[in-house]
């Protein structure tokens with residue numbers, strides 16, 4: 001291997017990086033074009049005279065940087081880089097005022113409509129059951145029933161099953177943390193984790209700083225607790241605007257910030273580590289707690305998965321919430337929270353609200369987490385989602401009006417689409433529903449309803465002709481109403 005073609009083949013680099021460097025250079029130079037298959041692992045092994053593990057490491061490295069993608073049972077292909085696609089949604093650093101959310105009726109009405117079974121599922125953020133490990137989970141359920149036949153006869157303590165909390169604590173190293181089992185509270189999904197965290201750090205009528213745009217689920221939690229929200233503009237690549245956040249903290253009495261730092265819903269970005277650190281420093285300086293929602297963090301396209309803001313928490317002011325809903329199944333209703341200095345408050349609130357979380361789903365998930373198959377499964381699922389997101393993005397580029405802009409997710413299975421200036425997402429959502437296509441209008445992603453020309457698209461279903469047809473129809477409607 002030499003360095004004539006511009007790749008970094010320095011001998012100081014590990015062998016797999018040198019192999020990756022050769023392929024990277026070939027992709028850059030067009031030796032392998034977008035969409036083409038790169039040599040199989042076996043072919044690369046003999047070509048570079050290295051082990052299978054080295055080739056795999058090289059391919060995973062290239063995959064994590066977005067050069068290639070793996071396709072199940074088919075091999076590795078050169079990925080179409082987002083830079084060749086449509087531009088990203090615009091960022092507008094505008095200031096806001098505190099508001100009551102006032103969206104609960106609109107959201108309920110929309111969800112009632114888009115969750116109907118005959119709709120093309122481009123609306124709610126639920127992956128297809130065909131991609132989830134139902135068979136494996138059912139095996140674990142049977143094993144739990146055999147091992148703990150009395151699982152339904154009593155409640156676990158409010159904090160949850162010790163075996164699941166132990167697994168969360170072990171996994172926390174991947175988030176850049178090292179949790180103690182004692183400080184983790186298992187909840188009924190992330191929704192309960194967010195609700196309990198909000199209740200632990202706010203008082204009724206209090207003010208919460210939120211990202212703009214942000215998932216309506218978070219807005220529902222804030223509204224249901226009688227809190228007010230202050231929107232802080234969020235950049236589609238780097239996350240919440242930290243200058244505007246600090247200015248807001250100085251101006252208003254903000255009781256908490258609710259933030260998604262990884263695989264944001266709806267924007268899909270991963271906040272860079274230095275900005276996560278800065279976020280924690282800025283809020284800690286003013287003693288403002290952060291409630292960090294990491295429900296999509298495990299679905300990062302990078303490996304290893306990204307750290308959380310919690311990794312930089314030195315004062316116990318970050319309450320990290322997550323769940324298994326987005327990659328094992330929302331039906332389990334299992335989530336968790338590490339609430340830092342508020343851990344005991346959250347545990348007490350949990351006990352007062354739902355007493356405990358059902359045993360069987362907790363024990364089942366703990367069994368899966370114990371296995372090495374869990375990590376492999378997450379990597380596989382994330383790669384599938386990365387591919388689906390690319391496919392949907394291409395279709396939008398082909399079918400939607402010219403000025404359309406699309407997010408470039410770094411994890412998860414959602415796309416945020418900015419339509420031309422004349423578009424009205426509520427009108428589009430209604431017209432789409434009449435064609436049996438479910439999408440979510442941007443208006444429910446902000447209390448000020450400022451995303452009226454945006455829609456969110458769920459890419460959690462395997463690509464099919466039916467989905468292609470739905471996106472084509474959606475593009476046609478967009479062109480008609482713009």
Ligand SMILES: Cc1ncc(COP(=O)(O)O)c(C=O)c1O
Nearest residue numbers: 189190191215217265295323325
């Ligand atoms: C950003 C975000 N947070 C929290 C939740 C709630 O997750 P769970 O189903 O685990 O309660 C969702 C679910 O849609 C979500 O998208």
